[in-house]
Amino acid sequence: MTLIRTLITAPRHLARTTLAIALVSTLALAGAAQAATTSLNDAWQFHRADNAALASADKAPAGAWSTVSLPHAAHIEPRVPTAPWQGTVFYKKTFDAPLKPGERAILRFEAVMNVADVWLNGKHLGRHLGGYLPFAFDVTNLLKAGGKNEVIVRANNEDNAITGPKPLKELDYIQHGGMYRGVSLVTKPAVHITDEILAATPAGGGVFVTFPQADRVAATVQVKTEVSNTSKTARTVTLRNTLAWQGREVARAEQQVTLKAGERRHVTMPLRVGQPNLWSPQQPNLHVLDTTVSGEGAEDSVQTRIGIRRLAFDKNRLLLNGEPLQLRGVNRHQEYPHVGYALSPQAEYRDALLVKKYGFDYIRLSHYPQSPAFMAAADELGLLVIPGVPGWQYFNKDPAFSKQVLRTCEDMIRRDRNHASVLAWECSLNETDMPDAFVDMLHKTVHTEYPGDQAFSVGWVPRAYDIYMQARQHRLDSKHALPDKPLIVSEYGDWEYYAMNAGFNQTAWGDLKPADRSSRQLLGQGEKHLLQQAANVAEAHDDNFGTPAFADGYWVMFDYARGYAPDLEASGVMSIDRLPKFAAEFFRSQRDPEQVPQPGAQPAAQNWGGGPMVFIASYWTPASSPRVRVFTNAEEVELRLNGKTVARQKAAPSATHPKLKHPPVEFDTGAFQAGELVAVAYTAGKAVAEHKVRTPGAAVKLDVALDDMGVPVGAGDLVFARARLVDADGTTVPDNGQAVTFTAGPGYELVAGPQATTEAGIASVLVRVMQPNGTLGAAAGKLQGALAPK
Structure with a gap:
């Protein structure tokens, strides 16, 4: 039995759900030769080759190795890396893997940064380029029938002209080294469902789910499965697809398939669902699809979490399930302090929760494919995402570079195509001048890998792509006129308040604006600076409503480290330690009060709050401004100081914020008075939310x-x-x-x-x-x- 891929990478509550499914299936299939997925995340030996003389696994002495578990960071960085580590590391592990006659074995790596060479029992399996996506090897003929097997991985995260993006010293983020995601050994019977990455088939391999038709009356769920027979004789098996919602079966289809010896075949089966529970950011209904191959003594099964939904565009408007949807979004780097990319699955889930909690329904995954655990969390929480290929202001004319980017686009879509959260595919090199022919190939690749009308390419140039993505600062030089196609404001609120240019040469350090007017404000810089950031954010977000964009993405969710500067990029609405700034509360106020967590969701998915809110953007200390800014999604706010009403004001449009649906409300208290501020929010004359701030005393x-x-x-x-x-x-x-x-x-x-x-x-x-x-x-x-x- 092959479990849902997120058993290795997803939050624990998802893993428990998967395990329950697996247990039921295992009991039902007892007696047959079954597929199995074994985590190899524990008990690796690790060696960092800081000494060039020890830069190979066989030259490193026993004392140079330490025991680690995955996910693993090659180097623990300081909170603010001034010289981020680059170099070569080695990992090795021994494991048992008894195979039954006819079974196949696949060794799968979810991601290794950035160039990885893999050996098994002394045999070089191959080299993988690119540090963000999975790769796999069929190791059936290399596993020892008895005794220990040894796998060795050499990983290097130094600058690479073929994978890009830029050399670290010029890069606005860091490609942290190590085996920072999971590794698994998958065993399968002779007749089995293929691995979507190993199969390397356009629009195929594994299980591929699409929705040719879906509305509230009925939906067609189309399941395309690649089945392989690696035995030496023809086999007849039953392919069955069962769809369940909240544990209840809602559709089933099956058919017999006869495969010749050595044959691989795609089988497409439609499932008809009446009155489906559709997926949306407001109601992220998820179904579990069980795809099973059984017969002639073999069983293989893959579970896929899917959301039934349809995307379309009416000129510039996004329609989800036939309803117009305006998206408020943010960009995200997947970095944590110290460990870089080596986040636990639960940490990935917490990041997604924070995105949802602070008012966003859309995330641009900048500027590379991110964790399967984060993708699974986005599905569950109702977050639309745009995955992208690695790219930032860099192009290499070597054909090997173009080939690498195209392969990355293919693998990204193959890995993530079944996620309900995917809005579009950014197979575009961010802020990079790309040849027209290359742009055309990237756009074509998206539609080759995901045929039909439910795939959309998106890029920062207007040519070819289905959706045009333009940063607000790029309007400064009018580099690209707005085309007649759907528009996303890819980034805003940071660079245009930082420098008087469009940001295409960020290492020049010219035309900079005063730091106290910037959006780059650390949480520890104090109330005045946090208010300035929040003011910039509100102004820029308001301005975006003057464009035809159906979505915008603030830069950025979390502060992060980068290669070209020895400090943190501090425009995040949260600190690198995941603490909110005032700007985060502004965005929370922009979510309509009717939006609340979906009843019946997993307990962790209930934790983003929602509903009516009010927030006082002040610490109310002697250093605080007597003009108090309040964020709310209610109709009006009453502010009280020490029990007395300062004023009761409508949350009304103003000259500064003419377009915001929920503009900030500002009160003049006259002068600071120690004590308590209370903001009470009202809708239809009824108090719906309250927030208190008290002047702090001495810490005790x-x-x-x-x-x-x-x-x-x-x-x-x-x-x-x-x-x-x-x-x-x-x-x-x-x-x-x-x-x-x-x-x-x-x-x-x-x-x-x-x-x-x-x-x-x-x-x-x-x-x-x-x-x-x-x-x-x-x-x-x-x-x-x-x-x-x-």
Whole structure:
């Protein structure tokens, strides 16, 4: 039995669901030769070849190896990397893999940065270029029938002209090294469903699900499955597709298939679903499709989570299931501090939760394919995404480069084509002058890999692509006029407030604007700077409504490190430690109050909140402005200071924000008075939300917590630990730069050491969970705190 791929990579609550499906299927198929997926994530030996003399696995002495588990970062970086590590690393592992006669074995890697060479039992399996997508090898004839098998991986993340994008010293992000996603061994019977990556078949391989027709009355779910017979005789099997929603079967189809010896064949089967529960950002209904091949003593099964939905465009409008949809979005880098890309599946899920919580329904995955766990979370939470090929201001005329980009586009679509969350495919090199013929090939590749009317190509040039994606700052030089096609504002709110140019030469450091007017404001820079960022964001988002765009994407969700500058890019609406700035609350206020988590969703998927909201963008200290800005999605707000009403005002359009549906409301308190601010939001005259801010006193202790966001913590997880300065009333004291020392007992490990400093009154460290319910403590001078036991 082949489990859902996300068993290796998805959050634990998804894995449990998958395991339950697998167990039921296994019991039903007892006695047959079954497929199996075995995780190889644990107990790898790791060697970083910092010494050139040790740059091969056989030259490294025994003492040069350490034991690690995947996902794994090749180098633990400081919070702000000033010289990001590049180089060669080795991984090796021994494992047992007994095969029954006729069975096939596939060794699959979900991602290795950036050039990977793999050996099994001394045989070089091959080299894979590109650090963001899976690759696989058929290792049937190389596995030892008895005893140990040894796999060795050499990985290199140094600058590469064929994979691109730019050399690190010129790059606006970092390609962090290591085997940062999972590895699995898949065994299959002689007659089986192929692996979509190993098959390397245009619009084929594995299971490919499309929706030729779907509305609220009925839907056709078309399932295309590639079945292979690797035996030496003809075989007749039954191919069955069963579709379930919330555990209840809603459709089933099956047919007999006879395959010649050595034959591979695609079989297409339609499933008819009456009154389907359609997928949308507001109602992310997910079905489970079970595709099974059985007969003649062999069983193989693949489960695929799908969302039934239809996308279309009416001129510039996006239609989802026939209804117009305006998308509010954000760009995201998948980086964490210290570990780079080596996030746990739960950490990926928490990132998706934060995107949803703070008002976004669309994410541009900048500028590369991101984790399967994040894609699965987007499906579950109702987030539309645009995956993209790696690219940033770089083109190489070597034909090998073009071939690599095209192959990456193909593999990205093959991996992610069944995700309900995919809006379009960015097979376009971001901010790169591409030859016309190359653009045409990329557009054609999208439609070759995903035939029909449900695939859309998107690119930053108007030529060929179905959707044109233009950054707001690129309007400055009118590089491209708006074409007559759907438009997305790809990026906005950052560069146009940072420099007086379009940003095509970001290392020139010219035409820069005053730093205090920029959107690049760290959480620890204080209230005035955070208000400036929020003002920029609101102005720019408002301006986007003056374009025909059906979606926009703020740059960026989280602060991140980059290669060309020894600091953090700080335009994120959240810090690199995943703490919100005022701008995040502005975006939360732009979600309509009717949007709430879907009833019956997984518990973790309920944690993004939604509904009516109000937020006071002030710490209300003596340094605070007496003009208080409030964000809300209600009709009006009353602000009270120490129990007295300052004013009650409509959330009405203004000269600054003429187009925002939910504009900020500003109050003049006259002068600072210590005490409590209370904002009460009203709709139709009824109080629907409230937010309080109290002037903090002196800090008396540290409040220590593990910020798991309600996503169950498991072994190998990465979670931020917080130490919050609080006064005697429990109010956060928003001091910046206070040194805090953390301690971790059994169960938790501090990834990059015990030291942190506060931003807005909170110090954060990254914790690796060895086993749940560990102990944590923190101290700042005389201030103490400890994690409360569960």
